[in-house]
Amino acid sequence: MEVIPAIDILAGNCVRLYQGDYEQAQVYNSDPVAVAQEWIKKGATRLHLVDLDGAKQGKPVNLDVIKAIVTGVDVPVQVGGGLRTLESLKQLFNLGVAGAIAGTVAVENPEEVKQWCVQFPGRVIIGIDAREGKVATRGWLETTEVEAIALAQQFTDMAAAIIYTDIQRDGTLSGPNLKALRELAVAVDLPIIASGGVSSLTDLLSLLGLESLGVTGVILGRALYTGAVDLTEAIKAIGPGRLQDVPLGDNFSTFA
Known part of the structure; x- marks a missing residue:
């Protein structure tokens, strides 16, 4: 299972939100590039970037920061926020x-996103951010009736792949929503990347029980920034030496 550090960018800073609330943003570092390079030094094999300004404005905003990170590291970088x-x-x-x-566009215009998947095979990820099983959109500011x-x-x-984020657990260190992840993994034949709530190595190990169902990665945010989880230890516990044993599927091959 791949352990993927998250870098959330707001006004050029590396921040963390609590349950997706922009009013509860905590700045961890004013230099996201330095943060990215630190995670690489600790063994990260992929980075997860979120353009929080972009999510609100409906278009990528922090492009200079994203470019600096992509060119400053030697691992794949996945980016979300404002992609419409x-x-x-x-x-x-x-x-x-x-x-x-x-994310939002997959809810509001799924047919267009399907065309993207065809045009760019293995490179379009569906971000599903949910509250009580219902999808939230537009930077988590709106909750839809879409399951x-x-x-x-x-x-x-x-x-x-699918990135599934439980908003009510995101940034709370309250543990991943194993029930929702299991239900999703059983229902969908796609790699699932878990996000939200991981607070300890015990939480990470609990996710291994879902690996055989297709949960192939986990995104870590606040737990890394507070020191609750050490990235190197997390990778040793569940990651990258085991990556070759995890079938990611043909669609994910160019992205692995």
């Missing part, structure tokens, strides 16, 4: 981003 158009998608790929995360599982099933055999 084909133009924005191409903009990210032109920066060298390995994978682009479609997370129903949305994910639309992209079976098309998307590179």
Whole structure:
């Protein structure tokens, strides 16, 4: 299982939110590039970037920071936040981003996102952010009536992977939502990347029970920044030496 550090960018800073609340943003570092390089030194094999300004404005905003990170590290970088158009998608790929995360647009215009999946095989990830099983959009500011599982099933055999974030657990260190992750993994034949709530190595080990169902990665945010989880120890516990044993699927091959 791959352990993926998160770098959330707001006004050029590396921050963490509590349950997706922009009013509860805590700045951890004013230099996201330095943060990215530190995670690489500790063994990260992939980075997860979120353009929080972009998520609110509906288009990528922190492009200079994203470009600096992509060019400053030697691992794949996946980016989400504000990706609503084909133009924005191409903009990210032109920066060298390995994978682009479609969230709001996957809910509001799924047919367009399916076309992206065909045009850029193995590079479009569906980001599903949910509250009590219902998908939230536009930087988590709006909650829809769309069921997370129903949305994910639309992209079976098309998307590179699904990133599932439990908003109510994100930034809370309250543990991952294993029940929701299990239900999603059983219902969808795509690699699932878990996000939200991980607070300890014990939480990470609990996710290994879902690995055989297709939960192939986990994104770590606040737990890393507070020191609750040491990245090197986390990788030793569940990651990258075991990566070759985890079937990621053909769609994920160019992204692995």
